[in-house]
Amino acid sequence: MTQSLILSQLTKSYQDTQALRDVSLDVAPGERVALLGHNGAGKSTMMKIVLGLIPHDSGTVSVLGACPGSGVARAGVAYLPENAAFHPALTGLEQIRYYLRLRGQPARMATDLLARVGLADAAKRRIGTYSKGMRQRIGLAQALIGKPRLLVLDEPTSGLDPVSRRDFYALLDELAAEGASVLLSSHALTEVEARTDRLVILSQGRVVTQGSLADLRRQAALPIRLHVTPRDGQGPRLAEALPQGRMNGTGLHMSCAQDEKLPTLSRIAGLGDMVRDIDVIPPSLEDIYSHFSRRDGQ
Protein backbone atom coordinates (compact mmCIF):
# COMPACT_ATOMS: atom_id res chain seq x y z
CA MET A 1 0.00 0.00 0.00
CA THR A 2 1.41 3.45 -0.90
CA GLN A 3 1.85 5.61 2.17
CA SER A 4 0.03 8.96 2.20
CA LEU A 5 2.94 10.63 3.94
CA ILE A 6 6.58 9.63 4.22
CA LEU A 7 9.11 11.72 6.13
CA SER A 8 12.64 10.39 6.07
CA GLN A 9 15.50 11.79 8.15
CA LEU A 10 13.99 15.25 8.02
CA THR A 11 15.88 18.16 9.54
CA LYS A 12 15.03 21.82 9.82
CA SER A 13 16.73 24.72 11.58
CA TYR A 14 15.67 28.32 12.07
CA GLN A 15 18.82 30.42 12.52
CA ASP A 16 20.34 28.83 15.63
CA THR A 17 17.31 26.69 16.66
CA GLN A 18 17.21 23.12 15.41
CA ALA A 19 13.45 22.53 15.17
CA LEU A 20 13.53 19.00 13.62
CA ARG A 21 16.35 16.46 13.90
CA ASP A 22 16.39 13.35 11.77
CA VAL A 23 12.62 12.82 11.88
CA SER A 24 11.25 9.75 10.08
CA LEU A 25 7.53 9.01 10.00
CA ASP A 26 4.99 7.32 7.69
CA VAL A 27 1.21 7.66 7.64
CA ALA A 28 -0.81 4.99 5.79
CA PRO A 29 -4.18 5.49 4.07
CA GLY A 30 -6.96 5.31 6.67
CA GLU A 31 -4.52 5.73 9.56
CA ARG A 32 -4.99 8.32 12.32
CA VAL A 33 -1.68 9.47 13.78
CA ALA A 34 -1.36 11.81 16.76
CA LEU A 35 1.70 13.98 17.15
CA LEU A 36 2.39 14.69 20.81
CA GLY A 37 5.01 17.00 22.27
CA HIS A 38 5.68 19.89 24.57
CA ASN A 39 5.48 23.48 23.33
CA GLY A 40 8.34 24.00 20.89
CA ALA A 41 8.81 20.26 20.20
CA GLY A 42 8.56 20.85 16.43
CA LYS A 43 4.97 19.79 15.64
CA SER A 44 3.95 22.94 13.73
CA THR A 45 7.27 23.00 11.89
CA MET A 46 6.64 19.44 10.70
CA MET A 47 3.12 20.35 9.56
CA LYS A 48 4.30 23.46 7.72
CA ILE A 49 6.88 21.36 5.84
CA VAL A 50 4.23 18.75 4.93
CA LEU A 51 1.98 21.53 3.63
CA GLY A 52 4.84 22.97 1.56
CA LEU A 53 4.71 26.30 3.44
CA ILE A 54 8.37 26.22 4.49
CA PRO A 55 11.36 24.32 3.05
CA HIS A 56 13.28 21.66 4.97
CA ASP A 57 17.07 21.51 5.20
CA SER A 58 17.72 17.81 4.54
CA GLY A 59 15.94 14.48 4.35
CA THR A 60 13.02 13.63 2.09
CA VAL A 61 9.28 14.32 2.20
CA SER A 62 6.67 12.55 0.08
CA VAL A 63 3.08 13.78 0.30
CA LEU A 64 0.65 11.53 -1.60
CA GLY A 65 3.63 10.40 -3.65
CA ALA A 66 4.53 13.98 -4.64
CA CYS A 67 6.59 16.91 -3.35
CA PRO A 68 5.04 19.03 -0.58
CA GLY A 69 3.32 22.08 -2.03
CA SER A 70 3.07 20.51 -5.53
CA GLY A 71 -0.26 20.50 -7.39
CA VAL A 72 -0.91 16.83 -6.49
CA ALA A 73 -0.12 17.43 -2.82
CA ARG A 74 -2.18 20.61 -2.60
CA ALA A 75 -5.19 18.97 -4.26
CA GLY A 76 -5.17 16.02 -1.85
CA VAL A 77 -4.18 17.61 1.46
CA ALA A 78 -6.45 19.55 3.81
CA TYR A 79 -5.22 21.70 6.67
CA LEU A 80 -7.00 22.92 9.77
CA PRO A 81 -4.95 25.52 11.69
CA GLU A 82 -5.36 25.74 15.45
CA ASN A 83 -7.18 29.07 15.37
CA ALA A 84 -8.95 29.19 12.04
CA ALA A 85 -10.30 32.71 11.38
CA PHE A 86 -13.39 33.36 9.25
CA HIS A 87 -15.28 36.42 8.15
CA PRO A 88 -17.68 37.25 11.02
CA ALA A 89 -20.24 38.93 8.75
CA LEU A 90 -20.66 35.89 6.48
CA THR A 91 -23.02 33.04 7.31
CA GLY A 92 -21.56 29.54 7.55
CA LEU A 93 -23.20 28.73 4.23
CA GLU A 94 -21.74 31.80 2.51
CA GLN A 95 -18.27 31.09 3.89
CA ILE A 96 -18.23 27.46 2.72
CA ARG A 97 -19.70 28.38 -0.68
CA TYR A 98 -16.88 30.92 -1.02
CA TYR A 99 -14.23 28.27 -0.28
CA LEU A 100 -15.89 25.83 -2.69
CA ARG A 101 -15.72 28.41 -5.49
CA LEU A 102 -12.04 29.06 -4.69
CA ARG A 103 -11.38 25.34 -5.03
CA GLY A 104 -13.36 25.17 -8.32
CA GLN A 105 -16.10 23.03 -6.77
CA PRO A 106 -19.88 23.52 -7.09
CA ALA A 107 -21.19 25.89 -4.38
CA ARG A 108 -24.25 23.68 -3.88
CA MET A 109 -22.06 21.17 -2.02
CA ALA A 110 -21.94 23.59 0.94
CA THR A 111 -25.19 22.33 2.48
CA ASP A 112 -23.96 18.73 2.64
CA LEU A 113 -20.57 19.74 4.04
CA LEU A 114 -22.21 21.80 6.79
CA ALA A 115 -24.59 18.95 7.62
CA ARG A 116 -21.62 16.59 7.86
CA VAL A 117 -20.00 18.72 10.57
CA GLY A 118 -23.29 19.21 12.45
CA LEU A 119 -23.91 22.82 11.39
CA ALA A 120 -27.05 22.33 9.24
CA ASP A 121 -29.22 24.31 11.68
CA ALA A 122 -26.74 27.19 12.00
CA ALA A 123 -25.87 27.38 8.29
CA LYS A 124 -27.71 30.65 7.78
CA ARG A 125 -26.41 32.38 10.92
CA ARG A 126 -23.48 34.81 10.78
CA ILE A 127 -20.17 33.26 11.86
CA GLY A 128 -19.72 36.22 14.25
CA THR A 129 -22.48 34.66 16.38
CA TYR A 130 -20.90 31.17 16.43
CA SER A 131 -19.24 29.61 19.47
CA LYS A 132 -15.59 28.53 19.26
CA GLY A 133 -16.68 24.91 18.69
CA MET A 134 -18.94 25.98 15.82
CA ARG A 135 -16.13 27.99 14.21
CA GLN A 136 -13.90 24.95 14.53
CA ARG A 137 -16.54 22.93 12.67
CA ILE A 138 -16.58 25.53 9.89
CA GLY A 139 -12.83 24.97 9.69
CA LEU A 140 -13.39 21.25 9.43
CA ALA A 141 -16.09 21.69 6.73
CA GLN A 142 -13.57 23.82 4.81
CA ALA A 143 -10.94 21.09 5.26
CA LEU A 144 -13.30 18.44 3.85
CA ILE A 145 -13.73 20.23 0.50
CA GLY A 146 -12.54 18.05 -2.38
CA LYS A 147 -12.42 14.79 -0.36
CA PRO A 148 -8.84 15.17 0.94
CA ARG A 149 -6.69 12.05 1.20
CA LEU A 150 -4.52 13.51 3.98
CA LEU A 151 -5.85 15.78 6.74
CA VAL A 152 -3.31 17.81 8.72
CA LEU A 153 -4.99 19.14 11.85
CA ASP A 154 -3.18 21.42 14.31
CA GLU A 155 -4.69 20.98 17.79
CA PRO A 156 -8.16 20.56 16.27
CA THR A 157 -10.02 20.06 19.54
CA SER A 158 -8.45 22.78 21.68
CA GLY A 159 -11.26 24.78 23.25
CA LEU A 160 -14.00 22.30 22.34
CA ASP A 161 -16.39 20.94 24.94
CA PRO A 162 -16.49 17.16 25.56
CA VAL A 163 -19.53 16.54 23.34
CA SER A 164 -18.05 18.53 20.45
CA ARG A 165 -14.78 16.60 20.87
CA ARG A 166 -16.61 13.30 20.71
CA ASP A 167 -18.50 14.40 17.57
CA PHE A 168 -15.24 15.61 16.04
CA TYR A 169 -13.50 12.26 16.56
CA ALA A 170 -16.57 10.39 15.29
CA LEU A 171 -16.25 12.38 12.07
CA LEU A 172 -12.52 11.56 11.86
CA ASP A 173 -13.39 7.87 12.31
CA GLU A 174 -15.76 8.11 9.30
CA LEU A 175 -13.14 9.87 7.18
CA ALA A 176 -10.47 7.31 8.11
CA ALA A 177 -12.89 4.47 7.32
CA GLU A 178 -13.26 6.01 3.84
CA GLY A 179 -9.45 5.86 3.46
CA ALA A 180 -8.35 9.37 4.46
CA SER A 181 -5.15 9.66 6.52
CA VAL A 182 -5.09 11.96 9.51
CA LEU A 183 -2.07 13.63 11.13
CA LEU A 184 -3.12 15.69 14.13
CA SER A 185 -1.29 17.42 16.93
CA SER A 186 -2.73 17.56 20.40
CA HIS A 187 -1.96 18.29 24.02
CA ALA A 188 -5.09 16.39 25.10
CA LEU A 189 -3.51 13.02 25.78
CA THR A 190 -6.55 11.20 27.07
CA GLU A 191 -8.63 11.78 23.97
CA VAL A 192 -5.95 10.81 21.44
CA GLU A 193 -5.23 7.69 23.49
CA ALA A 194 -8.66 6.37 22.60
CA ARG A 195 -9.25 7.87 19.18
CA THR A 196 -6.08 7.43 17.11
CA ASP A 197 -4.19 4.43 15.72
CA ARG A 198 -0.64 5.54 16.40
CA LEU A 199 1.06 8.02 18.69
CA VAL A 200 4.28 9.81 17.84
CA ILE A 201 6.06 11.55 20.71
CA LEU A 202 8.24 14.42 19.58
CA SER A 203 10.69 16.07 21.95
CA GLN A 204 13.16 18.83 21.07
CA GLY A 205 12.69 18.11 17.38
CA ARG A 206 13.31 14.36 17.67
CA VAL A 207 10.88 11.44 17.52
CA VAL A 208 11.51 9.82 20.90
CA THR A 209 9.10 6.97 20.28
CA GLN A 210 6.11 5.97 18.18
CA GLY A 211 3.61 3.14 18.08
CA SER A 212 0.17 2.13 19.27
CA LEU A 213 -0.61 2.74 22.90
CA ALA A 214 0.01 -0.97 23.53
CA ASP A 215 3.47 -0.70 21.87
CA LEU A 216 4.37 2.36 23.93
CA ARG A 217 3.12 0.70 27.09
CA ARG A 218 5.35 -2.31 26.41
CA GLN A 219 8.39 -0.14 25.62
CA ALA A 220 7.94 2.02 28.72
CA ALA A 221 7.44 -1.08 30.93
CA LEU A 222 5.95 1.08 33.67
CA PRO A 223 4.51 -0.58 36.75
CA ILE A 224 0.85 -1.53 36.89
CA ARG A 225 -1.20 -0.18 39.76
CA LEU A 226 -3.61 -2.38 41.67
CA HIS A 227 -6.41 -1.25 43.93
CA VAL A 228 -7.67 -3.92 46.32
CA THR A 229 -10.95 -3.35 48.16
CA PRO A 230 -11.24 -5.32 51.42
CA ARG A 231 -14.45 -6.88 52.69
CA ASP A 232 -16.02 -5.08 55.67
CA GLY A 233 -13.70 -5.16 58.67
CA GLN A 234 -10.91 -6.96 56.75
CA GLY A 235 -8.74 -3.85 56.04
CA PRO A 236 -6.15 -4.48 58.81
CA ARG A 237 -5.73 -8.17 57.86
CA LEU A 238 -5.38 -7.25 54.19
CA ALA A 239 -2.74 -4.60 55.01
CA GLU A 240 -0.82 -7.20 56.98
CA ALA A 241 -1.03 -9.77 54.16
CA LEU A 242 0.12 -7.22 51.54
CA PRO A 243 2.73 -5.12 53.37
CA GLN A 244 4.00 -3.54 50.12
CA GLY A 245 0.59 -1.82 49.73
CA ARG A 246 -0.62 1.51 51.10
CA MET A 247 -4.04 1.56 52.75
CA ASN A 248 -6.34 4.58 52.46
CA GLY A 249 -10.07 5.17 52.99
CA THR A 250 -11.12 3.26 49.87
CA GLY A 251 -8.76 0.28 49.96
CA LEU A 252 -5.20 -0.83 49.45
CA HIS A 253 -3.06 0.62 46.65
CA MET A 254 -0.02 -1.20 45.36
CA SER A 255 1.99 -1.54 42.16
CA CYS A 256 3.91 -4.29 40.43
CA ALA A 257 6.04 -4.80 37.31
CA GLN A 258 4.16 -5.90 34.14
CA ASP A 259 5.59 -9.41 34.26
CA GLU A 260 4.61 -9.74 37.93
CA LYS A 261 0.96 -8.93 37.22
CA LEU A 262 -0.45 -12.46 37.00
CA PRO A 263 1.48 -13.90 39.99
CA THR A 264 0.49 -10.83 42.07
CA LEU A 265 -3.17 -11.16 41.08
CA SER A 266 -3.21 -14.84 41.94
CA ARG A 267 -1.62 -14.08 45.32
CA ILE A 268 -4.34 -11.50 46.04
CA ALA A 269 -7.08 -13.88 44.84
CA GLY A 270 -5.60 -16.45 47.26
CA LEU A 271 -6.45 -14.15 50.17
CA GLY A 272 -10.03 -15.38 49.75
CA ASP A 273 -12.71 -13.65 51.82
CA MET A 274 -10.46 -10.74 52.85
CA VAL A 275 -10.91 -9.30 49.33
CA ARG A 276 -14.10 -7.78 47.91
CA ASP A 277 -12.68 -6.58 44.57
CA ILE A 278 -9.48 -5.90 42.61
CA ASP A 279 -9.03 -3.11 40.05
CA VAL A 280 -6.07 -3.31 37.69
CA ILE A 281 -5.01 0.15 36.50
CA PRO A 282 -2.56 0.11 33.57
CA PRO A 283 -0.28 3.14 33.05
CA SER A 284 -2.17 5.97 31.35
CA LEU A 285 -0.90 7.78 28.29
CA GLU A 286 0.02 10.68 30.63
CA ASP A 287 2.29 8.31 32.59
CA ILE A 288 3.83 6.97 29.37
CA TYR A 289 4.24 10.46 27.90
CA SER A 290 5.97 11.74 31.07
CA HIS A 291 8.22 8.68 31.05
CA PHE A 292 9.45 9.29 27.48
CA SER A 293 9.67 13.06 27.93
CA ARG A 294 11.67 12.67 31.14
CA ARG A 295 13.93 10.12 29.52
CA ASP A 296 14.65 12.76 26.90
CA GLY A 297 15.80 15.16 29.61
CA GLN A 298 12.66 17.36 29.94
Ligand SMILES: Nc1ncnc2c1ncn2[C@@H]1O[C@H](COP(=O)(O)OP(=O)(O)OP(=O)(O)O)[C@@H](O)[C@H]1O
Ligand atom coordinates in the same frame (compact mmCIF):
# COMPACT_ATOMS: atom_id res chain seq x y z
N1 LIG B 1 9.89 31.23 12.38
C1 LIG B 1 10.69 30.79 13.36
N2 LIG B 1 11.87 31.39 13.59
C2 LIG B 1 12.71 30.95 14.56
N3 LIG B 1 12.43 29.89 15.38
C3 LIG B 1 11.25 29.26 15.19
C4 LIG B 1 10.32 29.67 14.18
N4 LIG B 1 9.24 28.85 14.23
C5 LIG B 1 9.48 27.95 15.22
N5 LIG B 1 10.69 28.21 15.79
C6 LIG B 1 11.33 27.43 16.89
O1 LIG B 1 11.38 26.07 16.46
C7 LIG B 1 11.08 25.18 17.54
C8 LIG B 1 9.86 24.30 17.16
O2 LIG B 1 8.73 25.16 17.09
P1 LIG B 1 7.27 24.62 16.64
O3 LIG B 1 6.39 25.81 16.48
O4 LIG B 1 7.45 23.72 15.48
O5 LIG B 1 6.85 23.75 17.93
P2 LIG B 1 5.42 23.12 18.33
O6 LIG B 1 5.71 21.74 18.76
O7 LIG B 1 4.45 23.32 17.24
O8 LIG B 1 5.03 23.99 19.60
P3 LIG B 1 3.53 24.41 20.17
O9 LIG B 1 2.97 23.20 20.84
O10 LIG B 1 3.88 25.50 21.13
O11 LIG B 1 2.73 24.89 18.98
C9 LIG B 1 10.85 26.08 18.76
O12 LIG B 1 12.06 26.16 19.46
C10 LIG B 1 10.49 27.42 18.14
O13 LIG B 1 10.86 28.47 19.00
